[in-house]
Amino acid sequence: MSSAMRLLILGLVGLLLFACTPIKPYPSSTPKQPDFDDIKDSGPEREIDTSHVPDAVPRHEARTMAGNKNPYTVLGKTYYLLEDESSYKERGRASWYGKKFHGRRTSNGEIYDMYAMTAAHKTLPIPSYVRVTNIQNGRSTVVRVNDRGPFHSDRIIDLSYAAAQRLGILNAGTGMVDVEIVLPDDAPPAPLKANATNNVIAGSKLPANTHLQIGAFSSEASAKQFAAQVSGHLTYPVIISRNQTGKPIFRVRVGPITDARDLQQVRLDIKKLNIPEAHVVYE
Structure with missing residues (x-):
């Protein structure tokens, strides 16, 4: 067999092998963004001292249906708001939420700020004010409830980053606390009012000051x-x-x-x- 014939046969064999080899698609130039549920929550990239942030100051605020749907269902479980929170007091586990939700809307349409003294609660009317005390170290703070959660059976309140730092539970992620209602001037709870029938988006109006x-x-x-x-x-x-x-x-x-x-x-x-x-x- 001539050299030319051998080269021709080798070339044909190479082409056949290449044709039988699966071709891998080029990776997309735009990486797939993770779903919101898949993003792990965290604090800021570096710890920020929020010791200068004052406690929430209980004040009289009108309550609307924004954030106060009653009852409501999450993850197959139905929750009923407290009809009278004036004697509310509970001991249980607190957690905190941060960067994942920072800048997003809370249940009543406000903007969540992890550097403010706020919290999420499953059944207290929105807004409410509570004093949260870490039973391990005695630290306490007053927070304004403006969101719903945490929807875990073993937790009773979800604190902002600032509130969790004040109580000393940032690193642990959770901690045992006492939660007690704080009413402005010992006044009775504000009644729930229907939303005004105008073009204002529910929750767009912020508290005074x-x-x-x-x-x-x-x-x-x-x-x-x-x-x-x-x-x-x-x-x-x-x-x-x-x-x-x-x-x-x-x-x-x-x-x-x-x-x-x-x-x-x-x-x-x-x-x-x-x-x-x-x-x-x-x-």
């Missing part, structure tokens, strides 16, 4: 300098608030903000100024 806190300083001069630098870039007023007790702390805040959609826009404006995460305060 809602602010975004963007900084805290031990020096009043530094606080004024910072406020002056950012005020020209924001549409809402920038104010300085000083604590009334303890070591002086001068907090720089934006507001008051009355609408949840405006709150989200102000957040975006603040982010453009390269200011670390602003958090909501209600005072």
